[in-house]
Amino acid sequence: MATSSKPAFTPSSGMLCLNGCGKASNRAHTCPVCLKEGVSGAQFCSPSCFRDNYKTHKAKYHKPSVAVSTAIYNYPEGTKDAFADKFPDFRYTGTLRSVMPIVPVPKRHVPESIEYPDYGREANGQSFKEIAYNRKFNKCEVLTPKKIEAMRVVCKLGREVLDIAAAAIRPGITTLELDAIVHEECMKRNSYPSPLNYSKFPRSVCTSVNEIICHGIPDARPLEDGDIINLDVSLYHGGFHSDLNATYPVGNNVSTEKLLLIKTSRKCLDEAIRACKPGMEYGKLGAIIERVAAEQGFTTNRTYVGHGVNELFHSNAPQVSHYANNRDAGRMRPGQTFTIEPMICIGQEKPFHWPDNWAAATVDGKASAQFEETLLVTETGIEVLTAAPGWKLPEPDA
Numbered sequence: 001m002a003t004s005s006k007p008a009f010t011p012s013s014g015m016l017c018l019n020g021c022g023k024a025s026n027r028a029h030t031c032p033v034c035l036k037e038g039v040s041g042a043q044f045c046s047p048s049c050f051r052d053n054y055k056t057h058k059a060k061y062h063k064p065s066v067a068v069s070t071a072i073y074n075y076p077e078g079t080k081d082a083f084a085d086k087f088p089d090f091r092y093t094g095t096l097r098s099v100m101p102i103v104p105v106p107k108r109h110v111p112e113s114i115e116y117p118d119y120g121r122e123a124n125g126q127s128f129k130e131i132a133y134n135r136k137f138n139k140c141e142v143l144t145p146k147k148i149e150a151m152r153v154v155c156k157l158g159r160e161v162l163d164i165a166a167a168a169i170r171p172g173i174t175t176l177e178l179d180a181i182v183h184e185e186c187m188k189r190n191s192y193p194s195p196l197n198y199s200k201f202p203r204s205v206c207t208s209v210n211e212i213i214c215h216g217i218p219d220a221r222p223l224e225d226g227d228i229i230n231l232d233v234s235l236y237h238g239g240f241h242s243d244l245n246a247t248y249p250v251g252n253n254v255s256t257e258k259l260l261l262i263k264t265s266r267k268c269l270d271e272a273i274r275a276c277k278p279g280m281e282y283g284k285l286g287a288i289i290e291r292v293a294a295e296q297g298f299t300t301n302r303t304y305v306g307h308g309v310n311e312l313f314h315s316n317a318p319q320v321s322h323y324a325n326n327r328d329a330g331r332m333r334p335g336q337t338f339t340i341e342p343m344i345c346i347g348q349e350k351p352f353h354w355p356d357n358w359a360a361a362t363v364d365g366k367a368s369a370q371f372e373e374t375l376l377v378t379e380t381g382i383e384v385l386t387a388a389p390g391w392k393l394p395e396p397d398a
Contacts (some may be wrong), residue, residue: 001195001206001243002214002304002341002372003235003314005321017045018079019053020025021370034350035287064350064363066305071095076359078102079220087355094211094365098354099221105176107196108183108204114192117236117313125200127313134316140308141315142335148376150240151310151337154191155374155385158242161185162233163388165205171225171251175207178231186235194234194241194313201358206232206245209360213343213351213368225251228258230370234313241313244386247369257346258367260296265344265369268292268300268322270394272340276332276375283328289342290324301343302369303351303360308338309374332377337385341372 017025022098023307024229025043029050034042042057044050049219050057068091075081075097081096083090087257110116119127142153165181183204186193201217208216208230216230223229230247247262268289286300293300300322308315318330343349347366354361376383384391 001198001232001245001313002343003307003316003319004303004307004317006374013044017049018042018057019044019049021049023049031057031120033058046121050117053330059320064348064352066091066352067093067364069094069365073097073099075099076220076222082219083355089107090355093352093361096212096361097211097221098217098356098359099219101176101220107202108180108193110192110196111187114187114190115236115239116192117194117198119242119313120192120197122197124196125180127198130312130314133312138317138329140317140333140336140338141310143310143332143337144335147240147310148335148337150238151242151374151376151385154235154240155236155242155244157189157237158233158235158244158374159386159388161189161191161235162231162244162246165231165233166246166248169223169229169248169250171227172222174220174222175209175216175218175229176203178207179203179205182231189235189237191235191237194236194243195232198313206230208232208368208370210367211362211365213345213360213362214304214370215360217356217358223250226253226255226258227251228254228262228367228369232370232372236313240311241309242386243309243313243372243374245341245370245372247371258369261298261344261346261367261369263364264293264296264298265342266371267375267394268342268344269340269371271396272342273373273375273384273394274393276377278332278334278377278379278381280332281328282320282330282332282338283326285340286321286326286328287320287324289340292345293342298344299347299349301345301349301351304341304343306341306372307341308336310337315364334377334379336377337374339372341370343368343370 306320351360
């Protein structure tokens with residue numbers, strides 16, 4: 001499950017030039033587009049500073065143009081458009097629809113005998129442990145041998161659950177049914193499904209289909225032959241979280257372009273893993289990922305990032321961006337555990353959020369694919385804690 005690294009303005013950001021040159025800003029040199037869109041703080045020190053950095057500024061802060069889909073979807077009996085009642089003017093960017101049962105599916109139950117994370121029973125789904133840690137620390141925790149062994153256990157369980165759920169993917173199955181499988185398999189392993197109630201996420205797994213970049217909420221839409229789907233599975237067991245995901249083709253009629261997208265997304269992750277070792281700068285992984293994606297004409301999402309994971313579901317340190325020239329801080333040290341999870345897009349990489357405040361679709365409605373592993377930095381390199389049985393890093397290209 002990714003975290004967001006969206007650029008944000010604060011009340012003090014207007015005091016200095018937004019370009020970061022260190023000079024005082026001037027209200028007379030406010031970006032006119034940002035002014036029109038109601039974005040505050042977009043002020044530069046001079047016309048030349050604004051002009052010279054406009055391309056970067058536009059890509060980072062301007063709202064992208066959003067495609068409007070005119071596709072017609074025939075909702076199965078007993079279902080409806082999830083947004084039709086409260087958001088009648090909402091327009092999807094692609095052919096995917098949020099298909100919800102007319103009779104709501106209750107929140108899935110976790111027995112009291114299973115250990116809950118701190119947010120599991122919170123009405124607002126907040127993890128106060130995460131909030132406190134991320135305010136106090138800006139370095140990735142180095143785990144003790146005992147904690148590392150606990151991470152190995154929960155990551156192995158996470159891989160088991162992902163593989164079982166993935167085996168059920170087929171045309172006609174709904175993502176709510178996949179959610180039920182994930183939930184039940186977590187219960188069998190005496191594990192809490194980490195997404196459930198995290199910041200009020202309503203289900204036990206994220207299911208991102210076609211143009212959904214990440215954080216899709218399971219629903220009643222039957223998967224169709226030709227879809228692609230990402231399953232993002234996270235478990236909490238023994239006081240620790242695992243986090244992994246993969247993208248799969250649905251049926252036998254997936255387009256060549258989508259299949260290449262899936263292959264490239266996995267390669268982006270593998271090449272980033274290959275570079276991991278003690279002393280490696282986290283910030284350098286993004287350039288590797290973006291190069292691999294760009295070689296196939298694809299883009300890499302810049303909003304969501306990999307993250308530290310251990311006793312906390314999401315730690316802000318390290319932050320792992322999936323694009324070049326990012327500002328991620330820190331170097332890898334033995335004992336650190338974190339995720340890399342590049343989201344690769346056929347077209348535009350910017351997200352357009354559905355009204356559920358979770359599903360992030362591509363603004364042009366084109367497909368996106370993602371792979372994620374939880375990693376441990378060792379004394380000599382890297383250990384992929386969530387690796388599939390028998391998995392080995394592919395040989396590098398000649």
